Amino acid sequence: MPAPQCASCHKARAALRRPRSGQALCGTCFCAAFEAEVLHTVVAGRLLPPGAVVAVGASGGKDSTVLAHVLRELAPRLGISLQLVAVDEGIGGYRDAALAAVRRQAARWELPLTVVAYEDLFGGWTMDAVARSTAGSGRSRSCCTFCGVLRRRALEEGARLVGATHVVTGHNADDMAETVLMNFLRGDAGRLARGGGLGSPGEGGALPRCRPLQLASQKEVVLYAHFRRLDYFSEECVYAPEAFRGHARHLLKLLEAARPSAVLDLVHSAERLALAPAARPPPPGACSRCGALASRALCQACALLDGLDRGRPRLAIGKGRRGRDEGG
Amino acid sequence: MAAPLSVEVEFGGGAELLFDGVKKHQVTLPGQKEPWDIRNLLVWIKKNLLKERPELFMQGDSVRPGILVLINDADWELLGELDYQLQDQDSVLFISTLHGHQMGS
Numbered sequence: 001m002p003a004p005q006c007a008s009c010h011k012a013r014a015a016l017r018r019p020r021s022g023q024a025l026c027g028t029c030f031c032a033a034f035e036a037e038v039l040h041t042v043v044a045g046r047l048l049p050p051g052a053v054v055a056v057g058a059s060g061g062k063d064s065t066v067l068a069h070v071l072r073e074l075a076p077r078l079g080i081s082l083q084l085v086a087v088d089e090g091i092g093g094y095r096d097a098a099l100a101a102v103r104r105q106a107a108r109w110e111l112p113l114t115v116v117a118y119e120d121l122f123g124g125w126t127m128d129a130v131a132r133s134t135a136g137s138g139r140s141r142s143c144c145t146f147c148g149v150l151r152r153r154a155l156e157e158g159a160r161l162v163g164a165t166h167v168v169t170g171h172n173a174d175d176m177a178e179t180v181l182m183n184f185l186r187g188d189a190g191r192l193a194r195g196g197g198l199g200s201p202g203e204g205g206a207l208p209r210c211r212p213l214q215l216a217s218q219k220e221v222v223l224y225a226h227f228r229r230l231d232y233f234s235e236e237c238v239y240a241p242e243a244f245r246g247h248a249r250h251l252l253k254l255l256e257a258a259r260p261s262a263v264l265d266l267v268h269s270a271e272r273l274a275l276a277p278a279a280r281p282p283p284p285g286a287c288s289r290c291g292a293l294a295s296r297a298l299c300q301a302c303a304l305l306d307g308l309d310r311g312r313p314r315l316a317i318g319k320g321r322r323g324r325d326e327g328g
Numbered sequence: 329m330a331a332p333l334s335v336e337v338e339f340g341g342g343a344e345l346l347f348d349g350v351k352k353h354q355v356t357l358p359g360q361k362e363p364w365d366i367r368n369l370l371v372w373i374k375k376n377l378l379k380e381r382p383e384l385f386m387q388g389d390s391v392r393p394g395i396l397v398l399i400n401d402a403d404w405e406l407l408g409e410l411d412y413q414l415q416d417q418d419s420v421l422f423i424s425t426l427h428g429h430q431m432g433s
Contacts, residue, residue: 003406016403024406062341062425222341222396222425223403234342234424249426253393 008033016223019260027227034224038070038212042078047210048166050079055159055167055207058084058113060101060233063170066221067213069230071168072109085158087151088117090126094238101233108231116158118150122305125150131239133308144243146304153292153301159207171211174218174252177266181248190281190295192273206293217263333357333364336419337373343395343424348379357414366397367410369420385422394426 006012006026014024018033025033042048056071058064071082086102088095099115106113119126131143159167183191213221225232240246255262286292287299298306337353344351357364357372367389374382385392390410397404398421399412414420 003402013402014406015398015401017405027401218425219396222423226340226398226421226423234340235345236342253426257393 015227019217019219020264030220031224031227034216034220035070035073037216039074039077041215042074042210042212045210047212048078048080048168052078052080052166053083053162053164054080055083055085055155055162055164057155057167057169058086058102058105059170060086060098060105061170062225062230062232062234063172063175063213063221065101065105065170065230065232066225066228067168067170068105068109068111069228070224071212072111082111083159083162083164084111084113085155085162085164086113086115087154087158088115088119089147089151089154090118090128091238092128094235097235098233101231104231112162114158114162116154116161118154121154121157122150122301123309125305125308127239130308133311143239144245146308147239149300149304156206164207167207167209169209169211170213170221172213172216172218172221173263173267174249176211176214176270177252177263178245178248180266180270181251182245185248189275189279192270193275193280205291214267215264331416332359333414333416333418335369335414335417337369337377338419338421339424340421341396341423341425343385343422346380346385347377353377364414365410366399366404366412366414366420369414370410391422392426394424396423396425397421398423 002013004014004024006014006029007023008025008029012026012028015027016030017024018030048054054071056064056068058068068082068084071078071080075082084102084106086099088099102113102115105111117126127143127147130146134142134146155167155169180192182188216224224230252263252266259265281295284293284295287294287302288297289302290299292299292301294300294302296303333356335355335357337355339347339351339353347353355377357369362368370386370389370391374386378385383392385395387393391397397409399407400419401421404412
């Protein structure tokens, strides 16, 4: 059976059906609709005001590649300027290839690129070193926990280096839904309460952060990259098979097969959550070492690094971990 | 009775890693009694092209959830999915959406 005609231009053959509206669109019209939706997300949420210097967390992967490409298209309309910031976690083989992809993109798009390395920021600790240090602890997935916390910090540092006013990352709807599931499964009330909104306003001196692709499904991100012929890096992080997120992702795929709207529904549910009074976390203070937002004496990044330096890497994770685990 | 078919089978988004890293495969499907559709193309791919870990590419008689299938640049959902009957010179692209890690995708 032949594909139907595009419902928008009525000229080309449709290439896909949009999951939410069921509308059949050709590749060109789909890409235009995708870009229009990202523009709407940013404008309606007042995420990136005119004059903003926007640091784009660029990993070379499909989401940040699509994010950077779309924002570059929209930049003149939004009146913003872009800076690519890539994080080098020090994962041999994997990260080098990914960074090569980012460099190609920076050259093709003519955007400035800054690379920040864990090794420089965190006293010589690369992820490979962290993985070796946590290897004997019986729960190898803990190295992903470190990476999540440290990457956020590294991106913040890189953004400051380039004088950014805002930080954007490429999290898509599937990522957000996985995070919601993970937080429920780990009983992380604090994160559930904070994670729903489109952006964090930047508490404790952190730069405002948002995720313009948050309402875009992963499938549509991949299709956009395909129709725009974008070059991205797609190998799995060597440590990823051990991360807890893989379980949430698998569960989400099963749910989506039974009910396609489950992904976006989860994201919307999280936005509407209100915590019971007893569950609300206390107002956070400042880290005694670096001044960042912290609910204990040390912020998570400093606590994790402290544990690593003392040869006791599980110091900040493990028992009493509700609200402590991050990333993965 | 189906005549032999020449089709291009392509893998992307990381799926190529299951096929020795080779993205494009020019394939000649032999003449056979049953018509060639995506269902029996998948069987043929599993038997002749897939190098490792079939469970990462297939689930039952279809592709694993998270693998997109484009036939001549159109989503297979529009064309009957497994039941689409292949024609000579068709191009089938399998894109994996499952890889990397959550942040930094």
